[in-house]
Amino acid sequence: MSKSRALYAATGVALLSSLAVACGSGGGGSGKAGAKAFDPKDYQGGTLTVLNHRDQGHFDPARQYTSGGGKIPTLVFRTLTTRDHTTGGPAGAKPVPDLATDTGTPSDGAKTWTYHLKPGLKYEDGTPIKAQDVKYGIERSFAPELPGGAPYLRDWLIGGESYQGPYQGKELDSIQVPDDRTIVFHLRKPEGDFPYLATATQFAPVPRAKDTGVNYEKHPISSGPYKVVSNDQGKTIVLDRNPYWSKRVDDQRLAGPDKIVVQSGLDQSVINQRLAASTGADSRAITTDTDIDASVLAKLNGPQGLAKRVATGYFGETWYLAFNTKVKPFDNQKVREAISYAVDRQSVINAIGGTAVAKPATTFLPDQKAFGYTPYDYFPGGTAGDPAKAKQALAEAGYPNGITITLDHTTTAGTGSGPEAATAVQEALKKAGITVRLHASEENDYAEKTQKPATEPGLFLQSWGADWPSGGPFLAPVFDGRQILKDGGNFNASQLNDPKVNAEIDAINQITDPAAAAARWGKLDADLGKRALTVPLYHPIYKRLFGKDVTNTYVSQWNGLYDLSRISVK
Amino acid sequence: MLRFLLRRSVSTLLVLLVLSAVVFLLFYATPGDPAILACGKGCDGERLAVVRHKLGTDLPLWQQYWHFLQGLVAGRDYDAGTDVTHCAAPCFGYSFQTDQPVLGMITSRLPVDVSLTLGAMVIWLVVGVGTGVLSALRRGGITERLLTGLTLAGMSTPVFLIGLLLMMLCCSWLGWLPFPQYVPFGDDPAAWASNLVLPWLSLALITAAAYARMTRSSMLETLAEDHIRTGRAYGLSERRVVTGHALRGALTPVITLLAIDVGGMLGGATLTESVFGFDGLGRLLVDSVNHIDLPVVVGVTLFAAFFIVLANAVADVLYAVADPRVALA
């Protein structure tokens, strides 16, 4: 389950993860050539600075949302599996073993998963990592005191829905540890995607003796190449080498820089200015969360050679107009179709930064193979919208003289759910005789409101990103009628509850072959598309600047972030 | 003096008390439930209740307020479920968002505002008072007109505007200075200063205009006073009259204004911080308002108000020190 980046950005919950089709940037002899042509030994040392807009948030493995991917957590928390860091290509979307010897052995029709730990793993204090610690780490994430993690563990593990964490003295029996290096998970139903889930930080080991509850994040015990030296409330985090980590026990991470300093809370334009200027320490800086803005785009091909310092990536994410079919007139498919025809995707894309950072979307699934992308465009409006067809549909719907509707959006500027995008939609619909009133909310308020069926508006801007590169987590939360959550946290905005759709989702979940599953997901998406339950607007393109002395940069397409574990600074 | 301090302390406390109550009330009305935000996705009723209880938002408003006051005076214990944390007085509580102690969040950002304020202060004092004195002495001349025009222009420029333009000019077009980022003084004093030049300038130029104006009118007023005439009538040189007699009287109101301005800025220079992307108290406040992070909002507001009220008291003391006619009672 995952959702709008913008919405969660503010809550400080770390972002999703997803597919990878790593496309190298052009930077300093790295990029396309991938890891092979690059000798990290030449680039050991130095300090890497990360300039970020959003806070790192809770630096507790139990409280991170899924893996945090290539961001900071993967440098400190090793998990049972991880995404493939070693390659930048589409193969990067594959889960690979990390702490475990393999990506897991399914049994009982994918309802039981068994893992064995590699030998010789140690924490930053030299004590050995045990399977019990992995179990304890997962148990912690059930504690209500440590909220923030993804709900998959609660939904999948037997007894997970009622387990309240280890602090009340209870263990979760569906995780068994027969010996120090073996861990077995018992699931309620078959989950072929379990190896993907095992990349989440909840699967990082936590030594029970060092657990300080809510204060653990001040000094989490590292199992990765770096340890936390200081953590100023997620604003500034300083990482130093973990002396008990070596490449011998980790084939995924290169850990080039000696030291990594993360500065958060910076203004996005400031980040871009600094990276463009790339002077002093900023020449060894990157950002993991700020896309280039107009000022950079416009001088990309200028004399500064900025074009060489941009890393581009595609993250599985879709921004769309969400309909609540329980609210008139959006219960009328013809109205939804009219809006689909009328939308001007070019305007929306311009509103968030132009063709360099987004491409128009007509399908709900991202246009990447791993998701099972199946092209379709049932209500073609071109890039500028088709007001005539829209008017026609509207007339068919019984509104020959136009209609007035309300569009909800957030107050956060520059995002796909922000006022600019909303205004772009408003303008386009105006041409089709649809008068749009805008209703803005502060983004936390917006999240709360749109995620509760009782308060959900009829039409609003929304996005969905993948927790891992597979069609399941992309479609199920949005279209599975059993996932309509009354108390909040609902992402099935259309409130579709079609037994046939539900059954199809269950059926695909049993497939353990990713390719076969992807084809079925694509088919399901294409079927759903005919119902005009959403108006897909665009898929984002991630373009990020990095300092001139940074090498081996590429944007992970699992989550659209730089992979810090392979980066080097001159 | 002692009585003044006592009286001032009590009234300061009262002001802060009312202020905190107003802030509590105000944010109680804010839409959005901090518990849902803190709890994350897929948070069901039971877990939500636990989080609410942990945050204390399940209690009625007055109880929340009472606990807050208790924490301030005597410290309070936080039961985080996993363990009990004692937050020693003065306890502003823990952030809903990050679970960090509010006091720590505030003190960690304070250096930014202190750096901003003090550096800017030096500039605006020199520029402002200098301009004011000069235009008072050159009264009626072309210099004065020019200075008055500049002063009015300075006063008319919103701080974010001048910051923006300065950055555009110095960093982007001319490339004279790096794009400002805050470097702690302890890390690298030179970098600290060079990064702060533009924020200082934009804060200072605007404030300097107000000071120039004030100094000028206060200087003119003092120059028109009878004792200045006395000085002239007794053969004191113009320089002596100005520096020895007029300036002192003219600067007394400036000193009090200075205390108040500095007090206000220490509590957060929101717009300046915003323009330059500095992470000071102002931004902390704006962020926490956006995130309905009540403990942080209350904490920063009280801190800011405390500076202002304190500055008022300091202004009074300075006034009394500067002006022998004034006694503190």
Added chain:
Amino acid sequence: MTERLLVDVRDLRVSFPVGIGTAGTGTVTAVDGLSFGLRAGESLALVGESGSGKSTAAFALLGMHRGTGAEVSGTVRVAGTDLATATDAELRRLRGNRIAMVFQDPLSALDPYWSVGAQIAEVHRVHTGASRRASRARAVEVLDRVGIPDAARRAGAHPHEFSGGMRQRALIAMALACEPEVLVADEPTTALDVTVQAQILDLLHDLRQQTGMALLLVTHDLGVVAGATDRVMVMQDGRAVEHGSVQSVLRAPERPYTRALIEAVPRLEARRSAPPVSEEVLLRVEDLHRHFPAPRAAASAAASLSGPGQAPGSGEPSGEAEETGAPAGRPAAPSGGLGRLLGRRPRHRAVDGVTLEVRRGETLGIVGESGSGKTTLGRMMVRLTEPTSGRILLDGRDIAAAGERELRPVRRDLQMVFQDPVSSLNPRRSIGDSIAEPLLAGGTGGAAARSEVQGLLERVGLPAAWYDRYPHEFSGGQRQRVGIARALAVRPRLIVCDEPVSALDVSTQAQVVQLLGELQQEFGLALVFIAHDLAVVRQVSDRVAVMRRGRVVEQGDADTVYDSPQHPYTRRLLAAVPVLDPDEAAVRRRARAALRALDRSEGGEEAQAVA
């Protein structure tokens, strides 16, 4: 070298540009062809009403007009230096060194931020180049010379810690610091009480005798002249109209203007010639008290600019402030209202147990120096100020504690004429409206009120057609007439006149006093006439009460009080009153010296109230 003129002024002309902001739209000639000379040891008084150019002329002696935009022509030579051609440096060497000036308002003339001694020492140092220590010693020396007790300690005090008289002494000490040849005193006693005025004038006289310096005294008060200078020059509209020895000018004035001036000076001997009045008591105050919180001086730029602690509407505290050391005129702003909860400040007893009565149709004069509580008493009589305790009986009914509603019926009986002709009229209402206000408030119709007011205007000597004019179009005397008309509008039985003429020129004073007398006869009014000027009070009063520090020290029939004063304070007051006869003035000066010697032997110079 007595032949040489120390000060030689020939055909002096001073004119000021008029118009604000841009260059002059015209000029006003303040001094027009003035000539006079002054030798060592000589003394000359420049006398004239306000606007006669006397101060302007005095300032010209120090070259003070240089750089102000004023045009100065003619020659002014001081101690051999031609001020027109002197360089700035020469001018500076002259000022304070060879010619020194004493100003009208000693509080504002001293720098409030510096100690008195330091200011005097600075002047000495600038001119002599003496060491800091030597200048300091000189400052103490001259302070002692002008009669500041404990001068060595007092030199370290700031001006606000001095009483008015002591400040003027300090200023004179500053003038003496470099032993100048010429002393210019510009209205040196105008801001002072009569007893202090006498001391200062005596001091100037003594100093001139001892040092042999020349004295130029600028004053509006002919009475002051008699005892202070040898020669007098009367000025009118920038010109000298009469010039001669004090004896000849005062005894046999040649010009009608001079004569008018002299006649207008109230004389202590002038008695009231009015028919005896009834014994029936109209208003009686018994053991009346009014206490104010002592002025608080914590100023705060941030806090409210005018604290509620200042009793608004009481004229007295500002006068009082001067005596107790708080700077009058500066906003003394208390901060933190909570402070009031934390203990009471000491109380100042403005009126401290006064008992007296006003009879039907009579004039009761109340005299006293500033801070004596006379204004507060007057305001309590008409219930503008609430008494702290005591009784006010109007026709036997106590109105001391009456609320505004209960007071309404008696408001019409008790009216007041105020001192300041500027602030007593609303600048935004026509004078007719201001006079008609009580009628309109009382329910009289607009047309009826208008004709009634027009009648009143004519009665006080103003054209009825001026109904619609605004106060700024009137002179001080005319405004005071308007104020009287307003008081009369409701046909009161008692009018309290609080210093009704003290802000007016002498010639106008007499007219207003006369008008009041006429109206009293015509309307059968009882008047309470409050003034610091003993002569004026005697002129108008049937009975007199003398106030000092909130108490009535002596009261009785006017002639009795004036002719055979019982209380020593009354005696001292009377002795201090200046007289027009130079010989008489000399006699009185000796009498005062004797009285002072007596006081000193009794310990402490009482009149010099020290903070």
Added chain:
Amino acid sequence: MSETATVSRPAAEATEPRRRGQVWRRLRRNRAALAALGVIALLVLFALAAPLLAGLEGQDPTTFHNDLVDSATGGVPFGSFGGAGAHHWLGVEPGNGRDVFARLAYGARVSLAVAVGATVVQIALGTLIGLAAGLGNRLADTVLSRAMDLVIAFPELVFAIALMAIVPDGFPRPVLLALVIGVLGWGSPARVVRAQVLSLRGLDYVSAARLGGSGRWRIARREILPGLAGPVITFALLRLPVNVASEAGLSFLGVGVRPPTPSWGQMLSTATTWYEVDPAYVLLPAGLLFVTVLAFTVFGDGLRTALDPRAASRLRVGTRRRAKD
């Protein structure tokens, strides 16, 4: 902070005779103030005639022109100076191609209306509360004075942000802005009014009215209120530019008016990302904002000088007279 300190000096010279004609004559001699008045008139005209002017240009403030911006570079307008030309006099907005001239004109309406509204609220509240404090009994005065101190001690911007955030979106934003800025800013006008009332209340002509039997409200209405006009008008005029800047600041921070309603502050806020590639888009609203604030400041200043010419006449030596002279 500083603006409160510089304007809160009470006009104690209320007793000085002052005629409208005189003030106007003084004002007329102040060329800068006259020029400022002219600029203000132009600005008001610009705002009032926004639909007309936009119509004249053939544009409106909301229509997108995707063809006029280069999407590949994030939406930089084609052409120089932000795409200015015959059809779009001042160019188009980057990103969406809306007409800058039309938006500036419509934005002027918002900026001026909000500033004027806020000033009216501030002055109305301030006058009411200041009057009540100045004329009320001791308790009322103490309570209200403390309230003034409190309001002035409020970190204003913060409260504005908070208030703007908690009011639901249905409420018209410009009205809300004016109310919020107004409600947070009554402290200093109240102080000025109270001080003025206290000084007026102590004047003899008020005492005379009391003696004449006028009731409290009659006195307040007929004797006190007219005396407040001068200082209050001056205060309002000097406050206006501050409020223009406040509106711009709040919109700059993103809590002001909502798109598509144009506002200068909001345009500036968007412009921050464009200043390197489309400086015109920064300079136009910035210049307009600057000129507006400057014009109001200069005019307010001129009016204050015209109302209080003492400072000008005071310097002359020897002509200053005391009441007793």
